[in-house]
Amino acid sequence: MSVTTLHRPAHRDALTHLDDAFQRGDLVTVFGRCTVEYDGRASSSLGPGDRLLLLKPDGSALVHTDEGRTPVNWQPPGCDHFASVRDGRLRVRSVRRSPEELLDVRFERVHHLAAYDVTDPDELDLQGSEADLKEHILATPSRIEPGFEPLATERETDAGPMDIFGEDDAGRPVVVELKRRRVGPDAVGQLRRYVDALEREFGSGREIRGVLVAPSVTDRAKSLLDEEGLEFVALDPTTGRPPADATDAG
Amino acid sequence: MSVTTLHRPAHRDALTHLDDAFQRGDLVTVFGRCTVEYDGRASSSLGPGDRLLLLKPDGSALVHTDEGRTPVNWQPPGCDHFASVRDGRLRVRSVRRSPEELLDVRFERVHHLAAYDVTDPDELDLQGSEADLKEHILATPSRIEPGFEPLATERETDAGPMDIFGEDDAGRPVVVELKRRRVGPDAVGQLRRYVDALEREFGSGREIRGVLVAPSVTDRAKSLLDEEGLEFVALDPTTGRPPADATDAG
DNA sequence: CCCTCGATCTCGGAT
DNA sequence: ATCCGAGGTCGAGGG
Numbered sequence: 001m002s003v004t005t006l007h008r009p010a011h012r013d014a015l016t017h018l019d020d021a022f023q024r025g026d027l028v029t030v031f032g033r034c035t036v037e038y039d040g041r042a043s044s045s046l047g048p049g050d051r052l053l054l055l056k057p058d059g060s061a062l063v064h065t066d067e068g069r070t071p072v073n074w075q076p077p078g079c080d081h082f083a084s085v086r087d088g089r090l091r092v093r094s095v096r097r098s099p100e101e102l103l104d105v106r107f108e109r110v111h112h113l114a115a116y117d118v119t120d121p122d123e124l125d126l127q128g129s130e131a132d133l134k135e136h137i138l139a140t141p142s143r144i145e146p147g148f149e150p151l152a153t154e155r156e157t158d159a160g161p162m163d164i165f166g167e168d169d170a171g172r173p174v175v176v177e178l179k180r181r182r183v184g185p186d187a188v189g190q191l192r193r194y195v196d197a198l199e200r201e202f203g204s205g206r207e208i209r210g211v212l213v214a215p216s217v218t219d220r221a222k223s224l225l226d227e228e229g230l231e232f233v234a235l236d237p238t239t240g241r242p243p244a245d246a247t248d249a250g
Numbered sequence: 251m252s253v254t255t256l257h258r259p260a261h262r263d264a265l266t267h268l269d270d271a272f273q274r275g276d277l278v279t280v281f282g283r284c285t286v287e288y289d290g291r292a293s294s295s296l297g298p299g300d301r302l303l304l305l306k307p308d309g310s311a312l313v314h315t316d317e318g319r320t321p322v323n324w325q326p327p328g329c330d331h332f333a334s335v336r337d338g339r340l341r342v343r344s345v346r347r348s349p350e351e352l353l354d355v356r357f358e359r360v361h362h363l364a365a366y367d368v369t370d371p372d373e374l375d376l377q378g379s380e381a382d383l384k385e386h387i388l389a390t391p392s393r394i395e396p397g398f399e400p401l402a403t404e405r406e407t408d409a410g411p412m413d414i415f416g417e418d419d420a421g422r423p424v425v426v427e428l429k430r431r432r433v434g435p436d437a438v439g440q441l442r443r444y445v446d447a448l449e450r451e452f453g454s455g456r457e458i459r460g461v462l463v464a465p466s467v468t469d470r471a472k473s474l475l476d477e478e479g480l481e482f483v484a485l486d487p488t489t490g491r492p493p494a495d496a497t498d499a500g
Numbered sequence: 501c502c503c504t505c506g507a508t509c510t511c512g513g514a515t
Numbered sequence: 516a517t518c519c520g521a522g523g524t525c526g527a528g529g530g
Binding site: 002003005007025027029031041042043044045046047048049050051052054056057058060062064065066067068069071072073074075076077111112114116117118119120121122124125126127128129158159160180181185186189190192193220224237238 | 252253255257275277279281291292293294295296297298299300301302304306307308310312314315316317318319321322323324325326327361362364366367368369370371372374375376377378379409410430431435436439440442443470474487488
Binding site: 294324327 | 502503504505507508509510511514
């Protein structure tokens with residue numbers, strides 16, 4: 001049976017059902033009036049209300065309200081779920097070690113409980129990531145500029161690995177930092193750290209170029225690039241070509 | 251009735267139930283064997299498998315598998331959900347404008363459908379945020395250093411608003427950047443941008459101090475701070491005091 | 501484990 | 516609408 005449910009169960013019956021579902025490795029949903037306490041990296045408290053609790057066999061827990069993509073409370077994968085009945089309430093605790101974190105959901109009333117036998121053989125295939133943009137550039141390096149030659153990807157520096165390291169038609173070293181979407185000041189700082197690291201590594205005489213590649217750039221980020229002597233090239237992550245609205249400066 | 255459900259419904263019945271639930275403003279879950287297509291900021295494809303679809307009355311949609319805190323596919327709040335039956339399959343589309351995004355879930359088989367009447371009056375009360383750390387410091391500025399005097403919070407600069415602006419016992423301007431958790435290189439770049447902006451603003455003669463406040467720092471971030479002539483103070487966001495394991499350098 | 505960074509990040513606040 | 520930064524971010528990949 002791929003789905004089993006209980007409507008308005010007594011807490012004892014909900015507990016039995018829940019423990020059986022955990023045993024089977026089902027994904028469980030519990031809907032009811034509850035309070036939620038969290039303590040760990042931060043701590044939070046949520047008064048009584050109707051919410052949907054999802055408990056996954058991988059140890060994740062999600063508390064969803066009627067609003068928001070983000071759960072109001074949660075526990076990441078790897079936790080242990082424990083159900084019990086205390087003070088006439090169904091209580092679900094989800095415990096994490098390292099960092100020590102506890103999620104405690106207490107149901108004053110369970111409206112509905114469902115256990116789903118989930119089997120998902122397929123892996124998500126996603127297009128338009130930064131990795132795709134990198135592939136486009138390696139396939140057609142001239143999109144950066146004529147004569148640009150990639151020499152390495154993920155090349156290590158004291159500031160961490162660069163997205164692409166290469167050289168221009170004059171043989172000057174070039175650091176390329178890729179972003180799949182419009183960039184702000186943080187991306188400029190990241191590029192700057194790589195360029196600084198290479199300047200230390202190559203010695204003070206050598207000029208290192210830094211190129212930020214993204215579909216577009218904010219005004220503040222553009223100013224920062226200019227101040228730092230860094231460059232910008234507008235490319236779309238899905239096509240690897242300049243975006244439709246791209247001027248030279250993006 | 252706060253919960254209505256259908257077990258292994260015919261697609262037509264599922265559709266009717268779904269439309270009624272949308273009308274009522276219920277939170278809906280659909281569990282079944284489905285494929286998922288997404289196209290928007292990126293695009294993705296997911297072959298047949300059993301998944302749980304959550305549709306919220308605020309327009310969010312979440313596709314959850316048996317693993318992960320993060321949904322395998324989703325749509326943020328503000329979307330419009332449309333259900334239909336095409337080619338003998340239940341199809342749920344969730345559409346967003348600006349950016350234009352589409353989530354398309356096609357059920358070959360619906361194992362279970364539930365509609366929940368969610369009412370949640372309570373707001374989450376969270377402790378241990380960066381805002382709490384700020385309050386601690388404003389209450390006891392000497393935690394930064396003896397003689398430190400806060401003058402403003404969120405004070406504007408060309409690089410955006412600083413967390414805390416103040417001066418030390420010698421009257422030197424101090425930029426304080428707060429983080430609730432262990433900091434890496436990005437936070438150093440952020441602090442640096444504020445210090446640079448103030449140096450331009452105050453003129454070249456004036457020395458501006460920059461202090462990063464967090465429970466701890468990574469090695470690389472510490473090196474960057476040292477190179478830039480910036481400082482670090484170890485404080486815990488929940489207590490406002492030095493963490494138990496804090497040495498001077500954190 | 502920790503570090504670093506990408507993400508359809510999400511979310512909120514300010515302009 | 517865009518910009519900017521916080522987040523219990525999550526998650527992956529590498530050391």
